Amino acid sequence: MLKKILIGVGALIVLSVLTVYLVYSSINKSLPEIIKIEDYQPLLVSQVYDRNNKKIGEFFRERRVLVPYKDIPKIVVDAFLAAEDDQFFNHSGINYMGLMRAAIVNMRAGQKVQGGSTITQQVAKTLFLSNERTYTRKIKDILLAIQMEKNLSKEEILYLYLNQIYFGQSAYGIEMAAQTYFRKNVKQLSLAEAAILAGLHPAPSRFSPDRNPSRAKERQIYVLNRMADVGHISREEAEATIKQPVKVYLKEDYESFAPFYLETIRQLLVKQLGENVLLDQGIRIYTGLDLEKQKAANQAVVDGLKDLDKRQGFRGPLQTLEADEVEEFLQKQKTRLITESNPERIILPDGTFAEIEWHPRRGAKATANANPREQAETDKLPSFLKVGSSYEGVVTEVNDGIGYVEVQLPETKGYIDFETMMWARKPNFEKRPEQDQIKNPSQAVKKGDVVLVKIVSEKMDWKKSTTRKNVTRPDAARHLNLELDQEPQVEGSLLSIDQETQEVLALVGGYSFARNEFNRALQAARQTGSSFKAIVFAAALNKGYNPSTPLIDAPIAYRQSGGDEGQQDARVWKPSNHSRDFNGEITMRNALARSLNIPSVKIMEDIGVPYATEFSQRLGVFSKLNQDFTLVLGSSSLTLYEMTKVFSQFGRNGLRTRPLMIKKVIDRTGKTLLDKLDLDVRFAEETRKIEEAFETKRKAYLEGSRTTESDFYFDNPEQLIKPEVAYVITDMLKATVTDPNGTGGRAAQLGREVAGKTGSTNGYFDAWFVGYTPNVATGVWVGFDKERTIGRSEVGGRAALPIWLDYMKVAHKNLPVTSFPMPEHVKVVKIDAETGKLANSASKRVINQAFVEGTEPTTATSRSEETTDLLKQDMDE
Incomplete structure (x- = not known):
């Protein structure tokens, strides 16, 4: 009996070993070949620069910028080692104690809640495997990690790790994370900032410093304490760093700079280089655009179209609110505006954001402990509102007698002087605006209306009314100066x-x-x-x-094709001047x-x-x-x-x-892929036949x-x-x-x-x-x-x-004042501005006029009856 038991146990052991071997062989065969460090070619962000080397845009599938290991500060490496794998330089790819600890935790929880992976395993999983949580995948990353440790140095593994991992906000790799959250390169990161990024990696959305400051602070504290525990920093350094406020930024919105320009070069480059090169290979694109001039162009178009749109009339309020809806509307507006207007946040030691929206002049240096009296004396405008910009507000009073409209904005209010909104008639494209103005503000808006208003200044500037004299208006010094605005439909x-x-x-x-x-x-x-x-x-x-x-400006008619000369209904074209009058002889x-x-x-x-x-x-x-x-x-x-x-x-x-x-x-090695690309390429098909001819x-x-x-x-x-x-x-x-x-x-x-x-x-x-x-x-x-x-x-x-x-x-700011360069075979002479002849004492206005050499006038004549005769002759014709 015992012999049978021993044989059975032996057979079971052999079978188990065989099974394990077969499973191992099967998994091992399915493993990818371990790469050399030179073979690491991750997806990179392509970056676009203006003529002054200012960054104006990005093209990417993954926003990543490769950074060599030697350029990553030791304090950054230490932060990640303390947070993720403090035994990294001592193990051969697997932390067996960590695996056992994770297994115990998972058995007690009844489910998989902890991985126990080393940094090497994380690299293996990120580069070669999926994110599925299965034991098969775990075995694969263990085997891969062991192989990686044989083929790569520890520094090379860290290089792969820090350049590959995801940090949220579309940022892959430590360099792009530093640029995104702190607008610095990785070399400039402080200890506090490095600890935030090291704590961010396990769950970027949950620990995001620009969205969840309390959780980001908790993770930062954890990382700093771990760094002190393993001896990377002193306990005093950790405590001092924990007490420091940290400034973080929202992802920069490059699309607002030059979106039409960027889309145009995207189309050009996809055609010239291919989509994969543009989106994946981290090329650097240097353009002729001038960012400051582009911003001026954006603003000029917006302002000009708004002015034109206003001349056609007011299309009415955006919506109308009941009294009990106003507060909720303003609170939502405030939340949205704070998010949009403040690209930077300050995480305080208690894990909250500083109330920077109340301190436009001190900006992000402000803290929640600012002196309220000082604030009231110096700051009239919340920082999420800016002079010159337009916002949605709620009409709270319309006064026809005095001539103003009161508008409530989030945390402040202002007034529209009626003299500035007389344009707000119902849209009419047939009448000039000065011929069709409203007589009272109530013809345009009423209480509860949501309207777009532009903040002109922080102090109300009442116009001198021609219709409402000797009236008492609200205190100008205490309220914003607003103007009624609207988004244009014209392009x-x-x-x-x-x-x-x-x-x-x-x-x-x-x-x-x-x-x-x-x-x-x-x-x-x-x-x-x-x-x-x-x-x-x-x-x-x-x-x-x-x-x-000399030309003759007189009535003229042309018989258009399609009608016979003798027909009564023959079509006739009579060109006319815009002014509808005629000038006779004119140069x-x-x-x-x-x-x-x-x-x-x-x-x-x-x-x-x-x-x-x-x-x-x-x-x-x-x-x-x-x-x-x-x-x-x-x-x-x-x-x-x-x-x-x-x-x-x-x-x-x-x-x-x-x-x-x-x-x-x-490209990322500095090799030139393309040298000069102009807009003519975009229209090559349209112009080819003409240019060839x-x-x-x-x-x-x-x-x-x-x-x-x-x-x-x-x-x-x-x-x-x-x-x-x-x-x-x-x-x-x-x-x-x-x-x-x-x-x-x-x-x-x-x-x-x-x-x-x-x-x-x-x-x-x-x-x-x-x-x-x-x-x-x-x-x-x-x-x-x-x-x-x-x-x-x-x-x-x-x-x-x-x-x-x-x-x-x-x-033209800072550009030299110059004249058009004059080529050869041009002659400039003084002529009579009206007759075009050489100027003499009879000329009422003399001008300098350029002529192609040999075509300039040679005589000076005074005015005569010749013009009238020519006019009569032309009218007879």
């Missing part, structure tokens, strides 16, 4: 190019990328209105016209400055539509052009990109502009074949038109700004040489201003996505030019 775009480097300095594709990602600067083709006249007038200069060429220069339609059509008729088309295409216009006389009036639809590029080339004396988006792209003709010309278009072709393929023609059209476009009757007079406020052209379309559907200085070329378009009027009299000089001006004022 707009802006594109700006450095004239010297050709870098795209700023790109705004619409009011809000979050609202609509459609890039109106590059994708929207819209009628250009009178801004296209600049191209046709330049073509006329190329044909032999000059700024003093070419003045016709352009005043944007007169009839003289422009006559130029179009004379030089021919085919020639104007070819000239336009030579300058980079690829959109389809209408093949009739309306072409000069801007009936064709072009993109803002095309128009801005053309005007930029005028300012560069006819040299091609290649709007540069990306200066270079390098021109290049064929240019080569034929250079080989001796002469054509009627030979004045387009030069030895330098980058020279698009004659330098002297480009300079003269620039000089004429300066007149639109400097001439008393010029349509772009507002641009003179820039205080520099400006050449530009306004553009408006029938029915006021689109408004343009494209202008340039010797330094910067910028185009602005305004309109609705679905074409409809933007309002009566909303011409380019009123709707688009103010946006251009606000941006260009910032864009």
Whole structure:
């Protein structure tokens, strides 16, 4: 009997050993091959920088920046060892005591609650295995850990660990965690900050320092005490560090800087390098964008579109609240605004956030122990509110007698002076705003309405009312100065190019990328209105016209195709000027400055539509052009990109502009992957046929074949038109700004040489201003996505030019004041501003005007009856 038992036990042991061996063999065969440290190629974040090396964006699947082990401070390594595996340098990959302790805990709990993994096991699991909690996976990470310890040094394992683990907020690896939570690199981390990150790893969401300060503090204390227990720091250091406040940050919102620009370069790079390179390989992208100018462009577009939107009327409150709903609404607003407006938080020793929202002037240095009296005396505005920004508030009083609206904001209130909200009529696109104003604030809002208000200043500034004199108003010193505001429905775009480097300095594709990602600067083709006249007038200069060429501004009619000459119902086109009047004889220069339609059509008729088309295409216009006389009036639809590029080339004396988006792209080793990438690449398909045709003709010309278009072709393929023609059209476009009757007079406020052209379309559907200085070329378009009027009299000089001006004022800060460079074969003479003849004592206004050499006037004449005779003759024709 005993013998049978012993045989059975022996067989059982052999069977068990065999089973274990078979299981081990099976698992071991399924294990991945252990990598060498050189084979570690994790997913990395690609980072984007502006022209001044300021970070402006990221592309990634995992936000990770690799950092060499030698660059990780010892205090950081010690923090993680104390928190995760204090015996790391003493074991061979497995902490058997830790495994036994975990097994006991799990048996007592009746479930798996503790792992007992070493750092080596964690690396094995993270790199090669899944996160499933099974005993099979546990055996695998044990076996892998043992193999890793044989193949890799301890330092290499720590390098893998600290670069691989996840820290929350899309941050992988210690370097990105340091940048995300503390806006530092890992070398700059303090002991307190290192302890927070070491405590964060096991459960990033639960221990997040920017969301759960109390739990983050608990984990930090645990790590610091463990560091003291194992001798990495003294007990005194641990206690002193625990008492320190720690500043943490929210993840930086790069998407708010230049979203349309970033999306454009993403599309370009995916096409050039592939999505995997862009999202996974940690490339560095250096762009031509100027972050400060981009911010100015963003603000200029927002402000300009809001101003235009207000001129059309007030669309009413966002919602209306009952009395018992107001407090809850304001509390939710406060919570949201605190989160959005304060990128930094201070974790106090007790595990709470400092009440920094009450201390805008001292910001994040404030603590909850600030002196309330001092606060009341110095701080009128909670820091989650900012002067110049707009917020939702609740109307608490409407006073028609005195003329104001009281609005409650979170933790404060202010007043809207009625004199600033007289625009708030019901929307009306047919009447100019000054002709249709409300008479009392109650015509726009009532108590309980939720409205958008802009904080103008911390002190109320009552206007001098013309209708309500000698009235007592609320104390100005105690309340905010507010203005009624609203989000615009109208859209707009802006594109700006450095004239010297050709870098795209700023790109705004619409009011809000979050609202609509459609890039109106590059994708929207819209009628250009009178801004296209600049191209046709330049073509006329190329044909032999000059700024003093006399034109007749008188009524004219054209029989349109489709009707026979003898038919009564034949269609007739009668172009007219915007002002509906006529000027008789007028110079070419003045016709352009005043944007007169009839003289422009006559130029179009004379030089021919085919020639104007070819000239336009030579300058980079690829959109389809209408093949009739309306072409000069801007009936064709072009993109803002095309128009801005053309005007930029005028300012560069006819040299091609290649709007540069990306200066270079390098990989993580420093190798250059891409050198210069411009926007022309994006439109290569649209321009290919046109450019090939021109290049064929240019080569034929250079080989001796002469054509009627030979004045387009030069030895330098980058020279698009004659330098002297480009300079003269620039000089004429300066007149639109400097001439008393010029349509772009507002641009003179820039205080520099400006050449530009306004553009408006029938029915006021689109408004343009494209202008340039010797330094910067910028185009602005305004309109609705679905074409409809933007309002009566909303011409380019009123709707688009103010946006251009606000941006260009910032864009030219610290730039030298220069003049447009004059090429050869240009002559500047003094002429009579009205007749275009050489100036003499009879001239009322004398100007300097550039001419292509040989086309300048040679006689000086006084005014005569000739103008009247020509006008009569033209009307008879």
